[in-house]
Amino acid sequence: IELSYCDLGTFPRSLSHANFTSLTTFDLGGNDINSTIPDWVFNITSLEFLYLGGNHLYGFFPDSLQILNLRYELYLGGTQLSGFFPDWLGNIKKLKSLDLSFNSLCGSVPASIGNLSLLQHLYLESNELKGTISKGIGQLKSLVDLDLSNNSLSLSEDDLANLSSLKYLDISAGIKDMFFDRLPSSLESLDLSNNEITYDAQQYFPNLIILDLRNNSLSGHLPPKILNMMPRLKYLYLSNNRITGEMNMILDGHPSSLEQLDLSYNSLHESQLVSLGNLSMLRSLDLRSNNLNGMLPEGIKRLKGLTDLDLYNNSLRLSEDDLANLPKTIPNWLPSGLQYLDLSDNKITGEIPQFFPKLKYLFLSNNSFSGNLSPRITNTMPSLQWFDLSTNNMSGEIPFSYYSSNLLLLDLSSNKLVGGVPESLCNLQMLDLRSNAFNGSIPRLSSLPSLRILDLSNNNLSGTIPQSFGDFRSEIKYTTSKQLSIDTLIDLSNNYLSGNIPEELGNLHGLRSLNLSGNYLIGQIPRSIDVMKQLEVLDLSRNNLSGAIPSGLATLNFLDHLNLSYNNLSGSIPTGNQLQTFTDPSIYIGNPYLCGPPLPINCTVNIAKAIEEEQNEDSSESKMETLWLYTSITLGFITGFWLICGSLLLRRTWRITYFRAIDNMIDKLYVVMVVTVAKYRRKL
Structure with missing residues (x-):
């Protein structure tokens, strides 16, 4: 029976109808079962393999395990078992593999474990074992793998000397006293980190x-010619x-088979590494965070097979002559077959040199490179996938040659670059252009179906947020959901963006961080944000958003950081679920019409105050309307009066004509009146 990682959740308490008389393998590992082992499991006497790791037992x-006559493997790793190491385990003499790792077993390993003469694999890492290593372990002549890491054990001189079959020994993070002279010479892997x-x-x-001797107290000289001893x-x-x-003492001697050497985070100087060139088989060299100054030793250039070189966080610099020939200088340092090169956090200046065509990962951040981005960077390195040039002094625009490259990660942040944001970087998964001087609008980015991280913060971008960020139905035909696959981060903060937040952003169901702060966005918070169930960070502060806070924000169970401050939001702050954990009033500060916890403003008082302010506003508007009515009447009378009378006073001909017209009008009215009266009298 193999039912590992099936989300079972619990053991069936009874399986009386099942016949397990011939069952040899029972695997329920990784099901997060939260219970004890039921009794019927211990009745399966034919079992040879029992896997229950990755559950919550x-x-x-359980002492009943001794009933089973397991012949091969018992795996109970990561089951949260506690108590002392059981002495009766030594009675399962046919066992070949025992895994009790990642539990809370305490005390010491009993000597009876030496009875497991057929045991080949013993994993006891990450428990609470103390004291000396059991003499019984030293009797396991068939043992091939032994992992005692992350305990609090001490190793005496002869504890492991007789394990002639031992090939893999891990006693990292938990050995107090150590004697090397009597370790088995059969070892192929030794972890003492x-x-x-x-x-x-x-x-x-x-x-x-x-x-592996990482993270120890090694100091001064290592044993001379250590590679000759291995x-x-x-x-x-x-x-x-x-x-x-x-x-030099360590690396000198016969040609070595060493392929990977990690000397990072020490205090080495470049003069101490002259003999590196003797390691003709070396493929990977890590010299991060040492005291390397100036140019690298000539020995590195002789490592023809080197593919990975990490020189992060040293003090490498170039002379004036080197700077004059910079495009040639750095390649002359280095083997031409490099695929990974990290020169970040050094003191290299000048233009970016031409590197090697096989490079896939190039990190040049936090130096003093300057000048324009050269098209030859991507033209001469067609395999380049990761390019980090952040925190330098680069200027100009992004060359068009970058658009058709195979780049997966492009980090040009914290430079002095200008122009528009490129919209056609086909395979890009991370685009970081923050803290530059890019302008214009954000492009549709319709040809970035693999984008996972987009950071355009602290630029001069304007316009609206494209709706295509969330809905690519008309452009993308080669993804199942037909949606942009950003599932990590969008940061558009501190720009000049305006308009509404598009509802289509809610289609990014896997988004974990959304930062739109420090813009000029208006409208309401889109309710589609409620369905972004993986969201951990939401920052909409310092905008002009209005309306109520969507109550659906309370259903974002992973939300860890929220900032809605300095907007025009109104109404009651939603409560329940995740929003209950946000008790800092500064999250909502700067929204005068918001009320309810954690703000000190009571919603009832706030509503009454709002009504009163509205009535006062209406009364004020009525008074202003009346004032404008009387003012317009007065102005109209004055204007009409002086328009007529003023013209008569100023022009004599107009005045004579005006009075003649009045006399004629009076004469006509008089005649009409006399005729009308005469007709009326005749009828009488």
Whole structure:
């Protein structure tokens, strides 16, 4: 029976109708089952493999497991078991693999575990084991894998010396006392990282391939010719120690098979790395955060097979002669087959040089590069996928050649770039152009179906937010949902954007962070935001938004940061679910018509005040209308009076004509009146 990762949730308490007499494998791992193991499991005496890891069994180690005659594997890792390590495990003598990792078992491992003579794999990492390593473990002659990491154990001189079959040993993060001289020479992988040990062994490890000594207290010189003591070593990790001595002693000797060397976070100087060139098989070299100054040692140039080089956070700089020939200088430092190069956080100045055609990942951030972006960066590196040039002094526009490149990540933030935002970067997954001087409107970005991170903050962008951010029904035909696939971040803050927030943004169901703060947006908060169930950050502050806060925001269960301050929002602040956790009034400050917790403004008082203000406003408007009526009548009378009388006073001919017209009108009225009276008398 194999039902791992099926979201079962619980054990069936009874399976009386089932016949398990021949069952050999029972796998219910990774189902988040929250209960104890039911009794019927212990009646399956034919079991050879039992996998219950990744559940929530809780409680003490079930003693009933000793009833089972498991022949191969018992996996109870990550089941939150507690208590002491059971002594009876030594009775399951046919067991070949035992995994009790990521629990809360305490005390020491009992000596009875030495009875498991067939055991090949033992995983006890991330428990609460203390004391010395059990003598019983030292008797497991068939043991191949042993993981005791993340405990609080001490290792005496002969504890593991007799494990002649042991190939993989992990005792990282949990060894107090360490003796190297008697470790099994059969080891192929040795992880001693995250301890406080000093390596002083002279033991010969003819089969060792991986040695991990990261995050220890190694200081000064390592043992001379360490690579001669480990002729098959391919992976050596020495990062985050206090190594300051001459590395030449360590790296000299016979040609080494070393392929990966990590010396990051130490205190090495470039003069100590001259003999790096002897490592002819080296593929990856990590020298992050050391004290490298000036040019790199010539030894790195001789590493013809090097593909990954990390020089982040040193003090590399160039001389005046080097700067004069910068397009040639940096490539002369480096092997031409590089695919990964990190020169970030150094002191390199001048224009960006021409690198190598095989480069896929190029990081040049936080230097002092200047000048315009050159088209040759993408033209000469057709395989380039990640390009980080942030925090430099670059200027000009983004060249058109970038539009048709294979870039997946483009970070040009914190420079002095101008022009418009490119809208056709076919395969881009991350576009970061923040803190530049880009202007114009935001393009439709209809040809970026893979975009996951879009940061255009702190620029001079204007216009509206394109509706196509959320609805690509008319453009994208090659995605199932026909929607833009941004599912991480949109940041358009601190620009000059106006208009409404498009309802179509709600189609970005996987969006985790939306920041539109510091713009001139109007209208209401779109209710479609309610369906963005993965949203963790929502910042709409410092806009001109109005209306009520949508009550659906309370259903965004992952929302961790909310800022709606300094808008014109009104009404009662919604309550319930996630919004109950936002108790800081500054989230809503600057909205004078908002009321309710966490603001100190009572909604009842706020409504009455609003009605009173509305009545006062109506009364004020009525008074103004009356004033304007009388004022217009008066102005009309004055204007009409002086228009007629003034013209008569100023022009004599108009005055004579006017009075003659009045005399004629009076004469006519008199004649009409006399005739009318005479007719009336005749009728009488």
